[in-house]
Amino acid sequence: MGPSYHLLTFEAGQEIVAFPGQFAMVRGATWGQAPLLPRPMSLLEPGRRPAILIKIVGEGSRRLAHASPGEPFDLLMPLGNRWSPCPAGQRPILVAGGVGIAPLLFFARELAASGVRATMLYGGRSASDLPLSEEVAEVSDARFLTEDGSRGTRGRVTALLESAIGETRGKSKVYACGPDRMMAKVAEISRGLGVPCEVSLETPMACGYGVCLGCPVKRTSGGYLYACMDGPCVDAAAIAWEP
């Protein structure tokens, strides 16, 4: 894995029943007063040893990534909704940017277990931004893209999306997780080709269970969705993407 991506596995002490797209609020039991809030992290694996994939972007993710073996954590999970099932006759096309792979790899595994091999477009800045790419290739028809061309096709994930949808002759459903701008673009392309698209929202969160109202996302129909309760997996058409 690249230097800033880390896999963290917890001993849950019990079976965690969770589905692809759901997330956990994670906080170090020894953090004291700072960092104060738990951090939302997509579940990569459920079960007795649930796992998450971490990209270091600040203090919280740094502490998670550098946790020492046996370090105690408080986890609230599973939270939020799952990716909606892919209707029969439609091919799932999963579009992942960087650490956005976590809920999509979980999904690809679930699909594979049910006999469906999803198409996966997996992009990042360079080869080191494609953590878990071998695991991804195992369970999906994966195409890798990097902006610097260090692995797979040179370019952004969106570059291959149109043709991937074309290959299914419009009989596909798109699932995307990654940076906002990537998801907005994926949503636009999908809409243009008339295929449904679902995205997993990333917003700051304080609680993760609907009480702080800190996770709004602008809705096309006016007002706001709340990422933790109405999502994180939502119909891309419902979102009023920032320009």
Add this chain to the structure above:
Amino acid sequence: MGPSYHLLTFEAGQEIVAFPGQFAMVRGATWGQAPLLPRPMSLLEPGRRPAILIKIVGEGSRRLAHASPGEPFDLLMPLGNRWSPCPAGQRPILVAGGVGIAPLLFFARELAASGVRATMLYGGRSASDLPLSEEVAEVSDARFLTEDGSRGTRGRVTALLESAIGETRGKSKVYACGPDRMMAKVAEISRGLGVPCEVSLETPMACGYGVCLGCPVKRTSGGYLYACMDGPCVDAAAIAWEP
């Protein structure tokens, strides 16, 4: 060592020249914004691998005590003054309460190295409050006391002080480190018997090097001493002990 006492040894990367009584300001390099301030800790050993003895009383000492191997720390040291040398012809009587043993064991070792075996009165609530007692017995004539009688004489360290001074027929100098109330009592007994007494002050400290003015101790002559600059080792007669 008892459950709440811990020895912590640092790889200093260079030779630390320090003397008994001096202290370090210690802070975890990964603590972030809380705990905010470094914690003052007496040096137990100087050199390339300086050591401190920690009693857990709150969050800072807990984190120090539970440091994992290789964990980075910032240390400012050596700070403050040393125990004043024991004048020729006077026998050093060291009086330690619990974790107050740290600067006194360091001192006893220095004395032993120069051929003087000090008298040590070492007390605590129970046997588990006498950390490093074997090391103490190696380098000094140690008498142990516990309030519950679980080790050595039952009682407080001050119980044996009068007789210890008596044995030297007043030709001794007393050095004490421990809880304020113990040091006040030691000071009183010493004054009563006309022998000099030095104590090592413990106050909250923010800086450790004279700029915050957060470590005052009331002086008999009016105004305040500052523990970090005028101490921590000071003539007990200079202190206006709280009643």
Add this chain to the structure above:
Amino acid sequence: MPFDQTVNIGSLTLKNPVLTASGTFGYALEYDDFYDVAALGGICTKGLSLTPLVGNAPNRICETAAGMLNAIGLANVGVEAFCREKLPQLRARGVTVIANIFGTTVEEFVAIAERIEKDEGVHALELNVSCPNVKKGGLLFGCDANLSAGVTNAVKRVTKLPVWVKMSPEAGDAVGVARACQEAGADAITAINTIRGASIDIEAQRPRIHHRTGGLSGPAIKPLALRIVWDLASALDIPIIGIGGIATAADAIEFLLAGATAVQVGTANFADPEAGAKVMRGIAAYCEKHGVAVRDLIGRVKRNGP
């Protein structure tokens, strides 16, 4: 019970001194998975306005050192939906409900209080005259003794419920504002609401909170809150409900010792949904250890000499 946990806020007796704070506990129904919220001294609802509000644009929150900023903008279902959809469920559970209410004018405060008066199940009103995240009302009321007293008086006239007034730490003279509310008939003072802060993303060179400023809460503000509560408890005759940065029983006990009659747990609910229950149990344990009823802790802090 050997070490009585009940406290009185005017005519209202609470099972124990621990409430959960407005805006940090939803409508309390969200906690069914975590613990029995009816065991709490009480719950304060999200601030209720006359008509539903959608709230501010994102980002609404960001973390700061041992604290957080929020500019939710009082997103809420409105008093009507609350009374119809939430209140019956809370009543069924036996929850002690404090309705936190917010208006941009005195008339709105009055109208909300009148609507609540029509239903059973609310045990007290908490007037939010100190919200820093709205364009109108809010701080404007809370920092001015006359305006605060005016709202208090007007609401008192239309309700039989006890009225608590929630103070802003930004009032230059907090004691003066609180005293004016006391004289206007307030049954208790809740202190404190958040204090306005800001944070800037230095790479984007933009405020981290869309609203530019947000209210600071969490452990960072505890010393400030405790000082204000202590000042208020020393100066006023009506009970003070302490709030600001309380995360543990030890924090809560500081407020009780300083003179608070009850406390509220806010931001701490986010990191630990069971924070309120834990504070409750911890206070009971402290009372047992010290052999006192909880009301004997109130204002028990010793004063130092000069």
Add this chain to the structure above:
Amino acid sequence: MPFDQTVNIGSLTLKNPVLTASGTFGYALEYDDFYDVAALGGICTKGLSLTPLVGNAPNRICETAAGMLNAIGLANVGVEAFCREKLPQLRARGVTVIANIFGTTVEEFVAIAERIEKDEGVHALELNVSCPNVKKGGLLFGCDANLSAGVTNAVKRVTKLPVWVKMSPEAGDAVGVARACQEAGADAITAINTIRGASIDIEAQRPRIHHRTGGLSGPAIKPLALRIVWDLASALDIPIIGIGGIATAADAIEFLLAGATAVQVGTANFADPEAGAKVMRGIAAYCEKHGVAVRDLIGRVKRNGP
């Protein structure tokens, strides 16, 4: 230098925007072992009074969440000893010295300023009208626009040095107080001093600070300080010097972007005596990365839409 680090505070040009804060840096001579303090934009002395003060009884300090309380009580050597013993050494080192001064009356402020005027080596005066830890003067001045302006005006009349006024975050109307100082001739506003807080030892049931309350400082107050600086910079014409919880270059840059012309590093000096030097270097690195002179950062934060 490609990315100029100098800034102007009125007629005074600083080598760079980083100063160390009063009361957290002694008289700067204590730092000889750590780094060359003459490289700093400036140092603010411990608050100087007309006669030496011994300060408050212990405990004077305690730690809080991401912050600390202090009630030092302005222990200092007095202006006379400062001018005789410290100033010549600072002058010899080429340090830019800001004398932080404190009086309990306008006359005292004036007398201190007059004494400083007699010697060479002080580059500006910083009026501490906002100390929360003394019985007289202090907050009384700083929370009142007329009194603050009165002190400013009186000092301006007896000194040729630039006069900075240090603001309390407790003034109900900080902008109003600052504006009054600006009109009275202040050359700059320093914001903020500490805000009063308290902490209680629940086992001893005693205040942790002998003085009962202490001034809260450190990262905990950064959002509050930044918001006030932002408000002041938006409203005033004279430079604002930002202070409150700055520990890293990133913190300092937030203040510059919000409109501060310079910053001060306070409590952070305790955890790391080289904090000031590190902030200085970090700002220079940011300027290099972004290809701008430091003065182009000032007030550059973007405003969000409605």
